[in-house]
Amino acid sequence: MARNLGLIVLCLTLLTGCWDHQEIQQRGYILGVAIDKAHPLPKGQEPEKSYMSERDLEVMPTHRKNPEYSFTIELPVIALAKSQPTGSTGGGGEGAASWELTIRGNSFMEVNREFSTRLDYPPFYEHLQAIVISEDVARQGISRVLDLFLRDHEMRRRTKIFIAPGEAKKILDVKPRISDYPAIYLAALPFNADRTSRLLHKTDLGEVSQSLHTKTDFVLPRVIASKDEVKDAGSAVFKGDKMVGWLGEIDTAYMKIIRDSALGGVIVVDMPGNPEAIVTLEIRKINTKVRPIITEHDIKMRIETEVTFNQAEKTEAHFRKSLDEAYLKALERKAENLMEAQMKDTVKYVQDEFGADVFHFNVIMQRYAPDTWDQVKDRWHEIFTQIETEVHVKAKVEQIGTMK
Known part of the structure; x- marks a missing residue:
C-alpha cells in the first residue's frame, strides 16, 4: 500500500504542468526583424522625443548618445490572415495580416524591451524566420x-539573414500576393x-556565426522589394564582418559551383551548327573538387x-539531330568551354574587385596543404588576390527530352 502511494505521488509530480507554461495566445510571435541606420528626423521635429511618423517610427530616449539604428519587428495578425486555421471565426477584414513596429535605438536588447511599451504581450523570437540588414548597416x-x-537562447540558428541595397524595412513592408507574412515568404525563397x-x-x-568566429570571408543573399514581391538573387560580399560590395546573379551562380554548393540551375549555349539558335541545359547533378598546387614560387x-x-529546351524548330552523337559531343564541349570561362572570370573578378576569399580557398589550403598554410596564413588576403586557377569542366548530356 505504501509502495502504491509513493508511486501515485511520483506520477503526480511528473504529470504536473511545465513551470514556465504560457498560453500560445499570450505571446507576441516575431516573424521578421529589419535593421536600418537611424536617419535624422524631419526638419523641425528633432527635439520632439515623442515624435511619431506615418510609418509608426518611435524615437525613445536612449541611455547614451543619439540612436544609431532603426529596428523593425513583424508580428502576425492571425484574425486578418487570408488562410485561417481550421475552426477560426476571424478573418477577412481590410487590415494587414502582419503588423510592423519600428523603434530607434543603439542596441537591439534596449529596443526589444521598449517594444513592451507598445505590445500587450512580450516579444517571442523562437519562430523568427528572417533578419534583413540594410547595406548601410552591413558596410x-x-x-x-x-x-x-x-x-x-530564443534565437534559432536556422534563421535566414538577408542584405537589402536600400532600406531593410521595405522588405517587411511587402504584402505578398500568395502569402500572409513577408518574413515567411522571404525565408521560403x-x-x-x-x-x-x-x-x-x-x-x-549559424553559418554566419561560424564564418565570423573562424574569420572566414562569406556571402549573404541580396534581396530587393517591390510593392507585392521580393526578389532574392545575387549576393553581398563580406570581408571579415563588413560588406565590401555586391556580386551579380551570374557570378553568384558560378561562385556556388566553385564552392561545390550548387544544387541545380541552367546554362544557355549556342546550338552547335546554328549560332542563331540556343540550347538551354538543365543541371541534374554537379560536383566540384578544388585542390591546391604548390610550387616553389607560387x-x-x-x-x-x-x-x-x-x-x-532548344529554339530551332523541327531539329532532327538530337540523338546524333557528334551533335551531343559538340553540345557538351560548348557547355564545358562556357563554364570554364565563367568560373575563371568570376574568380578573377572577386580577386580584383573585393580581395575577399568567398571561395574558401583558405579552407582548402588548411585541409590539403597544412604546412604551406602555416607559412602563408598571416598574408593570405594578399596572396589570395594573386592566386591563379586551372579550371577543368567535364560535361555530360544524358537526357535530350521527349521528341514527337
Whole structure:
C-alpha cells in the first residue's frame, strides 16, 4: 500500500504542468526583424522625443548618445490572415495580416524591451524566420547588430539573414500576393536553390556565426522589394564582418559551383551548327573538387567540375539531330568551354574587385596543404588576390527530352 502511494505521488509530480507554461495566445510571435541606420528626423521635429511618423517610427530616449539604428519587428495578425486555421471565426477584414513596429535605438536588447511599451504581450523570437540588414548597416559591420541574435537562447540558428541595397524595412513592408507574412515568404525563397543557383541557400544565423568566429570571408543573399514581391538573387560580399560590395546573379551562380554548393540551375549555349539558335541545359547533378598546387614560387588552385545535364529546351524548330552523337559531343564541349570561362572570370573578378576569399580557398589550403598554410596564413588576403586557377569542366548530356 505504501509502495502504491509513493508511486501515485511520483506520477503526480511528473504529470504536473511545465513551470514556465504560457498560453500560445499570450505571446507576441516575431516573424521578421529589419535593421536600418537611424536617419535624422524631419526638419523641425528633432527635439520632439515623442515624435511619431506615418510609418509608426518611435524615437525613445536612449541611455547614451543619439540612436544609431532603426529596428523593425513583424508580428502576425492571425484574425486578418487570408488562410485561417481550421475552426477560426476571424478573418477577412481590410487590415494587414502582419503588423510592423519600428523603434530607434543603439542596441537591439534596449529596443526589444521598449517594444513592451507598445505590445500587450512580450516579444517571442523562437519562430523568427528572417533578419534583413540594410547595406548601410552591413558596410559598417554586422557583428554589433547580430550579437544578441547569436547569444540569446530564443534565437534559432536556422534563421535566414538577408542584405537589402536600400532600406531593410521595405522588405517587411511587402504584402505578398500568395502569402500572409513577408518574413515567411522571404525565408521560403532559398528553398528554390535546386532550380536556380542565382540565389544563396546556406545563409542562416549559424553559418554566419561560424564564418565570423573562424574569420572566414562569406556571402549573404541580396534581396530587393517591390510593392507585392521580393526578389532574392545575387549576393553581398563580406570581408571579415563588413560588406565590401555586391556580386551579380551570374557570378553568384558560378561562385556556388566553385564552392561545390550548387544544387541545380541552367546554362544557355549556342546550338552547335546554328549560332542563331540556343540550347538551354538543365543541371541534374554537379560536383566540384578544388585542390591546391604548390610550387616553389607560387600557389595555384585546380578546380575540377563534373556536371550532368538534361537538354531542356532548344529554339530551332523541327531539329532532327538530337540523338546524333557528334551533335551531343559538340553540345557538351560548348557547355564545358562556357563554364570554364565563367568560373575563371568570376574568380578573377572577386580577386580584383573585393580581395575577399568567398571561395574558401583558405579552407582548402588548411585541409590539403597544412604546412604551406602555416607559412602563408598571416598574408593570405594578399596572396589570395594573386592566386591563379586551372579550371577543368567535364560535361555530360544524358537526357535530350521527349521528341514527337
